[in-house]
Amino acid sequence: MNATADRILDAGQELIQTGGFSAMSFQDIASEVGIRKPSIIHHFPTKAELGVAIIRRYRDTFAAQLQQISEDPAKSSWDALEFYFSPYLFLASTPDKVCLCGALAGEIPVLPEVMRVEVKQFIEAHQRWLEEILREGVERGELMLIDSSKSLSRVIFNSLQGSLLVRRSTEDVSQLKEIINAMRKLVKSESSIQQIR
Amino acid sequence: MNATADRILDAGQELIQTGGFSAMSFQDIASEVGIRKPSIIHHFPTKAELGVAIIRRYRDTFAAQLQQISEDPAKSSWDALEFYFSPYLFLASTPDKVCLCGALAGEIPVLPEVMRVEVKQFIEAHQRWLEEILREGVERGELMLIDSSKSLSRVIFNSLQGSLLVRRSTEDVSQLKEIINAMRKLVKSESSIQQIR
DNA sequence: GACAAACTACCTACCGTTCGGTAGTTTTTA
DNA sequence: TAAAAACTACCGAACGGTAGGTAGTTTGTC
Numbered sequence: 524m525n526a527t528a529d530r531i532l533d534a535g536q537e538l539i540q541t542g543g544f545s546a547m548s549f550q551d552i553a554s555e556v557g558i559r560k561p562s563i564i565h566h567f568p569t570k571a572e573l574g575v576a577i578i579r580r581y582r583d584t585f586a587a588q589l590q591q592i593s594e595d596p597a598k599s600s601w602d603a604l605e606f607y608f609s610p611y612l613f614l615a616s617t618p619d620k621v622c623l624c625g626a627l628a629g630e631i632p633v634l635p636e637v638m639r640v641e642v643k644q645f646i647e648a649h650q651r652w653l654e655e656i657l658r659e660g661v662e663r664g665e666l667m668l669i670d671s672s673k674s675l676s677r678v679i680f681n682s683l684q685g686s687l688l689v690r691r692s693t694e695d696v697s698q699l700k701e702i703i704n705a706m707r708k709l710v711k712s713e714s715s716i717q718q719i720r
Numbered sequence: 721m722n723a724t725a726d727r728i729l730d731a732g733q734e735l736i737q738t739g740g741f742s743a744m745s746f747q748d749i750a751s752e753v754g755i756r757k758p759s760i761i762h763h764f765p766t767k768a769e770l771g772v773a774i775i776r777r778y779r780d781t782f783a784a785q786l787q788q789i790s791e792d793p794a795k796s797s798w799d800a801l802e803f804y805f806s807p808y809l810f811l812a813s814t815p816d817k818v819c820l821c822g823a824l825a826g827e828i829p830v831l832p833e834v835m836r837v838e839v840k841q842f843i844e845a846h847q848r849w850l851e852e853i854l855r856e857g858v859e860r861g862e863l864m865l866i867d868s869s870k871s872l873s874r875v876i877f878n879s880l881q882g883s884l885l886v887r888r889s890t891e892d893v894s895q896l897k898e899i900i901n902a903m904r905k906l907v908k909s910e911s912s913i914q915q916i917r
Numbered sequence: 918g919a920c921a922a923a924c925t926a927c928c929t930a931c932c933g934t935t936c937g938g939t940a941g942t943t944t945t946t947a
Numbered sequence: 948t949a950a951a952a953a954c955t956a957c958c959g960a961a962c963g964g965t966a967g968g969t970a971g972t973t974t975g976t977c
Contacts, residue, residue, distance in 0.1 A: 565957065631816070643890065647889070650886075670905060677895060681886055689881055693843065759922070
């Protein structure tokens with residue numbers, strides 16, 4: 524729609540993912556986009572409303588991609604899981620950047636109320652979806668879980684968020700990829716289980 | 721040593737664990753301790769130095785407790801692991817509060833350089849220690865790992881950090897305890913393995 | 918009396934936000 | 948169809964508030 528508004532959202536999201544919402548300022552965004560501070564307020568009246576807009580755009584984009592995968596009959600539960608990992612694998616190549624939801628979750632107590640609600644809904648949706656992939660995978664006999672789908676979905680989600688957080692503090696750049704490999708081991712496909720037997 | 725200095729560190733740590741370093745202010749600490757803002761600066765000249773002092777105290781206390789456990793010949797690797805979990809189990813009863821290292825890791829890019837160094841060293845030490853518990857447990861034949869000690873230590877550490885982060889956004893208050901239970905399943909003691917066989 | 922600890926008062930820098938205003942485009946209306 | 952009205956995008960200047968930090972002074976204690 525509006526090019527400027529989108530560029531503001533882009534710059535804002537980038538800043539949240541690298542430094543957090545508190546550290547993100549209108550001035551930073553203005554410098555990045557190439558406009559003046561009050562012009563941002565013209566598009567997004569308050570910082571809280573800008574934050575909400577960033578979350579909603581992210582969530583809607585993600586939800587649309589999920590929908591596309593789940594509606595494709597050619598895709599297995601394993602494919603869906605790999606798709607779930609893909610954003611994190613992408614983040615693996617951009618050091619010092621975390622998932623948007625993880626960055627915001629870390630600031631929940633100091634976030635404006637409207638944003639808190641938005642973050643909670645997003646994270647809950649994120650967890651529910653992963654649980655559903657696992658549950659359906661077991662039901663179809665495509666996945667072999669080491670634990671219950673609910674428990675394992677929590678472990679995987681938390682591990683991914685945690686590793687994005689922690690890797691910024693370690694020199695070990697491949698840690699995120701290793702974690703994803705470890706997560707794959709916790710969710711074995713039937714074929715690889717048969718190989719082990 | 722000094723009562724006031726310790727109370728400043730206490731209040732500061734509490735504020736970092738709930739809202740992060742950026743959101744922690746001298747004014748907040750002063751109000752909490754019951755003194756004026758410049759009095760804090762009398763004890764800790766800059767915010768960065770205060771941050772470093774908080775991290776160092778936390779790390780030293782933790783390291784001392786670790787030492788105590790590892791030197792006790794009566795304690796098994798399983799006991800050591802349970803001790804490793806204990807701070808997280810304690811945090812489970814204090815909602816909206818995360819581990820100090822997790823809170824700071826989330827702000828790495830906007831932290832003063834002196835603090836970044838401190839945080840990195842702390843987290844690396846934390847990971848190394850967990851890996852050592854697991855490695856030694858396998859060596860002694862006390863633990864049965866589902867993956868390599870290095871890989872599994874990363875999964876566990878990241879899961880713990882991640883779940884502290886994420887739980888603030890979910891109504892599910894027992895999630896942290898469930899995660900720790902799931903982690904226990906990934907590290908089975910020999911006796912429980914034999915029960916399964 | 919010496920020294921640390923706490924104070925009052927103040928500084929600069931930056932925050933989100935508001936205000937008043939300027940172009941240029943679109944819509945309404947006679 | 949042409950003038951009037953409204954709207955969009957942006958701007959400079961300034962607001963109240965708060966941040967971290969400084970200078971100088973008083974208070975309490977050995």
